Amino acid sequence: MAIRHPWRVIGLFLVLSAAFGAGLRGLELDNSPESLVPPDLPAKLLLDQARETFGGGEMELAALEGEVWTPAALEQLRAATDAVAAVEGVQRVTSLANAKRMEEDDGFLLVEDLLPETLDEADVAGIRAYVEGHPLYAGRLVSADGRYAAVIVEVDPAADMKRLNHEIGAALAATWDGPVHLAGTPALSGYILDTMARDIPRQLLLAIGIIGLVFFVNFRSQRGVLLPLLTVLVALVWALGLGGWLGFKLGMISSILPVVVLAVGSSFTLHVLNRFYHELAAGASRRESVLLATRETGLGVLVSALAAGAGLAALFTSSIPQIKSFGLLAAFGVLAAFLASSLLVPSILVLLKNPRRIMDPERPDAISRAMRGLGGWLLGARKGVLVAALLFLGAMLVFIPRIQAETSFLSYFPKSAAPRQATELVDRVFGGSDNVILIVDGDLKDPALLGAIYRFEQKVQAYPEVGSAASIADVIRELHKALTGAYGLPDSREGVAQEILLYQMSGDPEDLAQFMDEAATTAQVTVQVRSLPSGAMQDLVDRIQADAEAIIGPHASAVNTTGSTVLMLETMRLILHDQYVSLGLALVLVAFFNAWLLRSWIVGLVSIVPLVLTVSGQFGLMGLFGIPLDTATALIGAIAIGVGDYSVHIIVRYLEELRKGRSSAEAARESVYVSGRAVFFTALAIGGGFMALLFSGFAPIQTFAKLMGFTVSATALFALTALPAALLVFVRKDRKHEVVQDA
Numbered sequence: 001m002a003i004r005h006p007w008r009v010i011g012l013f014l015v016l017s018a019a020f021g022a023g024l025r026g027l028e029l030d031n032s033p034e035s036l037v038p039p040d041l042p043a044k045l046l047l048d049q050a051r052e053t054f055g056g057g058e059m060e061l062a063a064l065e066g067e068v069w070t071p072a073a074l075e076q077l078r079a080a081t082d083a084v085a086a087v088e089g090v091q092r093v094t095s096l097a098n099a100k101r102m103e104e105d106d107g108f109l110l111v112e113d114l115l116p117e118t119l120d121e122a123d124v125a126g127i128r129a130y131v132e133g134h135p136l137y138a139g140r141l142v143s144a145d146g147r148y149a150a151v152i153v154e155v156d157p158a159a160d161m162k163r164l165n166h167e168i169g170a171a172l173a174a175t176w177d178g179p180v181h182l183a184g185t186p187a188l189s190g191y192i193l194d195t196m197a198r199d200i201p202r203q204l205l206l207a208i209g210i211i212g213l214v215f216f217v218n219f220r221s222q223r224g225v226l227l228p229l230l231t232v233l234v235a236l237v238w239a240l241g242l243g244g245w246l247g248f249k250l251g252m253i254s255s256i257l258p259v260v261v262l263a264v265g266s267s268f269t270l271h272v273l274n275r276f277y278h279e280l281a282a283g284a285s286r287r288e289s290v291l292l293a294t295r296e297t298g299l300g301v302l303v304s305a306l307a308a309g310a311g312l313a314a315l316f317t318s319s320i321p322q323i324k325s326f327g328l329l330a331a332f333g334v335l336a337a338f339l340a341s342s343l344l345v346p347s348i349l350v351l352l353k354n355p356r357r358i359m360d361p362e363r364p365d366a367i368s369r370a371m372r373g374l375g376g377w378l379l380g381a382r383k384g385v386l387v388a389a390l391l392f393l394g395a396m397l398v399f400i401p402r403i404q405a406e407t408s409f410l411s412y413f414p415k416s417a418a419p420r421q422a423t424e425l426v427d428r429v430f431g432g433s434d435n436v437i438l439i440v441d442g443d444l445k446d447p448a449l450l451g452a453i454y455r456f457e458q459k460v461q462a463y464p465e466v467g468s469a470a471s472i473a474d475v476i477r478e479l480h481k482a483l484t485g486a487y488g489l490p491d492s493r494e495g496v497a498q499e500i501l502l503y504q505m506s507g508d509p510e511d512l513a514q515f516m517d518e519a520a521t522t523a524q525v526t527v528q529v530r531s532l533p534s535g536a537m538q539d540l541v542d543r544i545q546a547d548a549e550a551i552i553g554p555h556a557s558a559v560n561t562t563g564s565t566v567l568m569l570e571t572m573r574l575i576l577h578d579q580y581v582s583l584g585l586a587l588v589l590v591a592f593f594n595a596w597l598l599r600s601w602i603v604g605l606v607s608i609v610p611l612v613l614t615v616s617g618q619f620g621l622m623g624l625f626g627i628p629l630d631t632a633t634a635l636i637g638a639i640a641i642g643v644g645d646y647s648v649h650i651i652v653r654y655l656e657e658l659r660k661g662r663s664s665a666e667a668a669r670e671s672v673y674v675s676g677r678a679v680f681f682t683a684l685a686i687g688g689g690f691m692a693l694l695f696s697g698f699a700p701i702q703t704f705a706k707l708m709g710f711t712v713s714a715t716a717l718f719a720l721t722a723l724p725a726a727l728l729v730f731v732r733k734d735r736k737h738e739v740v741q742d743a
Contacts, residue, residue: 649675
């Protein structure tokens with residue numbers, strides 16, 4: 001169709017590209033950390049329920065630097081608190097400026113603002129003395145040295161985090177004279193979005209430049225550069241447009257999508273153009289060259305596209321929303337690139353005039369001579385090559401169990417990033433920027449349960465990784481002190497109920513609502529913890545959960561754990577599980593497609609030899625060098641399968657030479673010689689494209705780029721060595737003659 005009706009094909013692509021392009025308007029970015037979390041995760045459902053019950057949402061903690069204990073500073077803190085509370089999307093603000101003081105007044109409970117309307121030095125001294133003796137205020141709302149004041153901001157999870165972070169920062173900067181340090185979800189989300197907006201166009205342009213240079217060196221013509229780039233442009237519009245139509249939200253991981261489609265998809269057109277220019281240089285007409293190029297490379301390109309699509313589509317089985325959407329869109333983009341290279345490029349080639357200068361890509365040169373020498377060497381070294389490959393595989397398998405998953409969001413950012421520096425400051429000054437939340441069900445008027453909650457808090461606050469803990473038990477102890485002059489809890493259920501009623505009559509009932517529901521049957525206990533690597537955080541959460549079960553459990557009907565920290569740890573476990581599932585599925589799909597299209601299960605199994613060696617090498621090196629498995633490196637195996645199309649072209653050429661009557665040894669040598677040059681330039685193009693990701697602002701994506709450098713090189717090396725050796729041993733002409741005939 002492309003050769004007979006080129007204008008129809010071009011028109012069809014224009015219509016489809018316009019249709020998919022219209023979907024780009026609906027494409028949204030989701031830069032929140034919770035976008036990594038499956039919506040049906042039990043801990044996520046529990047956190048959503050807790051937010052509905054106790055209020056609040058995503059948290060941002062502002063550390064205001066400066067001498068706090070002065071009248072001027074406290075007035076500025078009051079203005080800052082009011083300014084932040086006025087920001088649209090802010091649900092609750094907590095600071096010294098809106099904290100309460102409880103005192104007994106002639107048998108009545110007096111609840112009043114901690115800060116009076118006017119302040120002098122005497123007032124400040126009294127406020128300081130009260131705060132330093134208050135467990136919910138000291139070290140939580142003001143640092144121990146009085147150099148930092150905290151403003152805890154809870155925001156609507158559905159709000160625009162970038163806008164919120166900007167407006168909160170502006171409100172604080174306008175009202176506080178000293179430095180302002182913002183940590184938490186809005187700050188991280190704003191940084192992610194800014195980094196993505198900067199990274200995506202820069203990485204895409206750099207990848208286009210590198211890939212274009214490689215294609216120019218290979219073909220020495222403008223169309224040899226522009227046509228591959230046209231195919232991937234079509235693929236990107238289709239993939240991203242589909243995401244818009246489906247309502248997908250792209251996150252941090254999606255920032256590598258354009259480079260993946262560009263690098264993998266451009267290789268299809270390379271093989272088509274390689275054969276087209278070869279036939280043209282051999283004297284064939286333009287139409288005959290296009291026909292031969294599509295016919296002779298069509299099978300290899302089809303199998304390559306199916307392999308790449310299968311590898312990427314296997315990521316759709318992931319439980320992580322960002323990885324799932326990435327896998328679907330990347331697979332669709334690769335298949336769109338295949339259609340463009342198989343239909344659109346031939347249609348354009350038929351219409352264009354022959355270039356003035358025709359250079360045969362299979363011309364003898366240094367690369368071709370090296371490939372001929374490699375092919376000859378393999379004939380005598382086939383068994384040694386396979387033994388070496390098995391030894392390499394065994395060595396890498398030893399290190400794979402050492403891989404650790406990492407979902408600490410802080411590790412995604414360079415040390416110079418403002419949100420990371422602010423988080424480290426908050427950890428140091430206030431004892432933590434993350435949290436573990438316990439949801440306790442039971443009779444919260446029972447002194448035994450309240451006492452157990454308080455003992456639990458004392459136990460976990462002794463851990464060096466924990467900053468503070470807060471619960472309804474602390475509030476009632478403060479109530480009891482205000483009424484009796486001594487810290488403690490009432491010794492009866494009626495006493496607890498009476499003190500709670502006194503507070504509700506004298507103060508704002510909403511002050512209790514963040515700790516306990518209205519029926520006094522469910523409580524929220526918040527444990528403030530430092531940002532830690534995933535392994536250390538898992539150990540801490542395990543200890544906290546064990547303490548809760550041992551201390552609170554006997555007095556409560558249920559104790560469950562959630563919070564941002566727990567969500568990230570649950571995500572870590574899912575990443576590890578999903579990695580094995582998606583990788584195994586991808587290898588099975590590739591072997592199946594190759595076996596089906598090449599009409600032989602033996603050929604199908606042999607075709608994945610380079611993939612198995614490469615993927616084993618990837619994960620073995622990760623275990624050896626302590627590279628963690630995170631949301632970016634979790635993609636490495638599937639993408640390795642996507643770039644492993646070198647094998648198909650070697651196999652197709654090998655079978656083609658067997659059909660011509662050549663021996664297995666001659667076919668292997670010729671396949672390496674003829675296809676080796678295309679494999680070399682494909683590896684350069686794909687590897688060069690991925691190297692653009694080295695300039696990402698996200699540490700995991702930088703690591704991903706380095707691993708892809710190994711992946712592309714290793715896949716090409718194994719395709720040119722281990723694969724021909726395996727073909728010579730397992731797919732010899734005298735052993736599998738039917739393969740030659742059917743293929």
